[in-house]
């Protein structure tokens with residue numbers, strides 16, 4: 001009996017040692033009559049952000065997403081900002097969603113689920129996500145209004161575009177908060193952290209984390 005237990009232990013050690021090496025870097029180019037977006041994303045990054053969308057507040061939020069998700073993210077966006085910020089924000093969301101999906105590939109070895117509770121002073125966000133292959137956004141954030149010219153309804157439009165194109169299930173709740181800047185910041189940081197947790201590789205897993213065999 002003792003010998004058998006020892007054998008089991010040894011087997012387990014060997015399994016854990018196996019390293020998964022997957023290149024998870026992607027470049028997306030997207031051009032429409034309204035916007036032109038060039039995005040590069042490295043899920044195995046270090047939080048390096050180089051963002052320019054023409055909307056300074058949005059750049060600030062995307063930089064936080066990269067920094068706290070430890071992704072390398074570069075975005076060059078040119079949009080019809082004179083019309084509205086909507087096209088640019090939505091199209092950056094589409095490009096980021098496509099980038100996430102492509103960088104994940106078939107999802108081999110990923111943890112799949114991720115969640116984050118992130119405070120920013122009085123604001124507190126909860127972001128929970130599942131890399132499921134099924135787009136769904138639950139967005140329960142009551143805050144309304146503008147930060148300079150950036151309307152808070154754009155935050156929902158952005159995450160809708162991300163979830164639709166990444167194929168993820170995403171729940172965003174604002175548990176509390178009054179300051180608009182703090183609220184949006186807590187949400188973007190939370191998404192970065194939750195996505196990092198869900199997309200990170202579990203060395204114990206060799207296949208796709210689904211009993212169906214695919215995501």
Ligand SMILES: [Mn+2]
Pocket residue numbers: 060181185
């Ligand atoms: Mn800030």
